[in-house]
Amino acid sequence: MFVRLLALSREEQAGQSWTVARWLRHWLSTRKRIRPTTKMHYTRDIENFLVPHIGHLILGDLTSRQLDAAFAQIAATRNRAGQPQTVCTLQHVQATLRAALSRAQRDRLITDNPARGMELPPRERAQPxxxxxxxxxxxxxxxxxxxxxxxxxxxxxxxxxxxxxxxxxxxxxxxxxxxxxxxxxxxxxxxxxxxxxxxxxxxxxxxxxxxxxxxxxxxxxxxxxxxxxxxxxxxxxxxxxxxxxxxxxxxxxxxxxxxxxxxxxxxxxxxxxxxxxxxxxxxxxxxxxxxxxxxxxxxxxxxxxxxxxxxxxxxxxxxxxxxxxxxxxxxxxxxxxxxxxxxAAEVTASYLIEAGRPGAELKRQMDRTRDTDDDGTAMAPTEPRPEPGPLGAGARRPPKRTARLRVSRCRTRREAKAQRVLTSRRPANHQERAGQPAPRGH
Known part of the structure; x- marks a missing residue:
């Protein structure tokens, strides 16, 4: 034991001779520019939780396993209201210990900070x-x-x-x-x-x-x-x-x-x-x-x-x-x-309902293509409809032809309806078809 201590640096030897309780109290007494409320909370964590559970341990020999066991004991204690210690309290005690051991590490009394490797239950922040x-x-x-x-x-x-x-x-x-x-x-x-x-x-x-x-x-x-x-x-x-x-x-x-x-x-x-x-x-x-x-x-x-x-x-x-x-x-x-x-809920619901209405997409397309000149006129068919002529018996039926409208834009719903009517129109009988001479010799 004596030979091992001689192999250590002066700082590491101090770490082997200091207890955790001695270091925690020394650390708190040397803090500069600390707020009174913060000092009060640090004092409570050290005297009520840390010193009773790990104060007797050697600072240089402190391990994460020892800290896990100590915090399990702290979690089993009761607060002033008779309830188990809250996660918030455990995390606050850990933060105090981590800050104290970080200073010991900077002073080279310990080689690492075992409080950093601890895992505590996550704290759920209360929402208003x-x-x-x-x-x-x-x-x-x-x-x-x-x-x-x-x-x-x-x-x-x-x-x-x-x-x-x-x-x-x-x-x-x-x-x-x-x-x-x-x-x-x-x-x-x-x-x-x-x-x-x-x-x-x-x-x-x-x-x-x-x-x-x-x-x-x-x-x-x-x-x-x-x-x-x-x-x-x-x-x-x-x-x-x-x-x-x-x-x-x-x-x-x-x-x-x-x-x-x-x-x-x-x-x-x-x-x-x-x-x-x-x-x-x-x-x-x-x-x-x-x-x-x-x-x-x-x-x-x-x-x-x-x-x-x-x-x-x-x-x-x-x-x-x-x-x-x-x-x-x-x-x-x-x-x-x-x-x-x-x-916000009303605006969202109204947007969804409007998007699902019949013809909503067509209406949006028409609105996007609507011309600024709203005079209500449409372009005429490019090909005139042929005059109907009589057909003889056995006349050969001419190929189907439909009247096609080439309209640049539909300006109103009435024009869109008229376009559909003209496009779907078909001759009612042979006399209404385009006139062609009847074949002879029938």
């Missing part, structure tokens, strides 16, 4: 589902609700009308129509809004790690964006500023403390709101309005669906929501609301 009448009926009967639920336009309008007198009406309006995140709305300041130009700038957010609030830049570079404001939203924000100024004047007049914090949405004392309060407040308002339940983040889903159904393209919606990848916007955040889906 619209609260149709059928789903509302099922929810009322059984309490069953979609993971991600979206209101229809009528339901959203009903909710906004119900809460019009709420102190945070402008916040619910902004999230529901412009798709701001909870932290972005909580961190919005008046200096970031230009009511004259009709736009607001998303430059910071207030997020939570546990109950602690952390304020900083947006989630990603794509989240820093300019959001266009329509005239109705501008009016809503003007009213919010007036109410805020009036409330501050009343409190100061009564000798009460009221801070001028500069935030758009504040508590009565003027300080910014805790983001968790917004979640609880919305749940209470939805229950009072008697509408099917949705989460605060579902309002953001609904804003994307509403804009898509109103005719906005996916690229515009991507910028509005602040997504770095347009696939996220198209695959997850956009749901076709019923009116748009019905319209």
């Amino acid at each position: 589902e619209v609260w149709t009448e059928a789903r509302v009926a099922v929810w009322k009967a059984t309490g069953e609700r979609p993971v991600i639920a979206v209101w229809t336009a009528a339901q959203l309008a009903s909710f906004l009308d119900y809460i019009r007198g709420d102190a945070l009406f402008a916040l619910w309006w902004l999230i529901a129509l412009r798709g701001l995140r909870r932290g972005e709305a909580a961190g919005l300041r008046w200096v970031d809004i230009d009511l004259h130009e009709g736009q607001l700038s998303v430059v910071r957010q207030r997020t939570t790690a546990g109950y602690d609030v952390h304020e900083g830049p947006p989630k990603s570079a794509a989240s820093r964006r300019q959001v266009a404001l329509d005239k109705h939203t501008v009016q809503v924000l003007r009213q919010q500023r007036e109410r805020q100024q009036q409330r501050r004047a009343r409190r100061l007049g009564a000798g009460m403390v009221c801070h001028d914090s500069g935030y758009v949405f504040t508590s009565p004392d003027g300080l910014p709101l805790h983001p968790g309060y917004l979640t609880q407040r919305l749940r209470l308002l939805v229950d009072r309005a008697g509408l099917p339940p949705i989460r605060l983040h579902d309002l953001r889903h609904g804003a994307a669906s509403l804009a898509h159904s109103a005719g906005a393209d996916i690229k515009t919606i991507q910028h509005q929501l602040g997504h770095a990848n347009i696939r996220v916007t198209a695959d997850i955040y956009t749901t076709v609301l019923p009116p748009a889906a019905y319209k």
